Amino acid sequence: xxxxxxxxxxxxxxxTLLVRYGGLGMELAGGILGFVLIGWWVDRSxxxxxxxxxxxxxxxxxxxxxxxxxxxxxxxxEFDSLNKTPPxxxxxxxxx
Numbered sequence: 001x002x003x004x005x006x007x008x009x010x011x012x013x014x015x016t017l018l019v020r021y022g023g024l025g026m027e028l029a030g031g032i033l034g035f036v037l038i039g040w041w042v043d044r045s046x047x048x049x050x051x052x053x054x055x056x057x058x059x060x061x062x063x064x065x066x067x068x069x070x071x072x073x074x075x076x077x078e079f080d081s082l083n084k085t086p087p088x089x090x091x092x093x094x095x096x
Contacts, residue, residue: 032057040056
């Protein structure tokens with residue numbers, strides 16, 4: 001079995017990060033759905049039919065979007081740090 005090369009590890013880290021990017025949409029949908037369900041429950045409990053769902057959807061959209069943007073920025077920074085190559089020193093220069 002061959003030892004794992006640094007490039008293989010980098011590709012695996014990038015792949016993992018991209019899968020996390022894909023999960024952002026599910027997090028957004030889950031936040032919206034969660035607050036809509038809370039709004040529905042409030043409507044049923046207080047008999048205030050459309051108000052709870054409307055407020056729940058607005059809070060869910062705003063909160064979910066804020067969370068999604070914040071996480072996307074965080075993941076982009078992580079992705080950028082993975083793709084940075086260390087600066088070459090003079091010792092690494094090929095002999096002329």
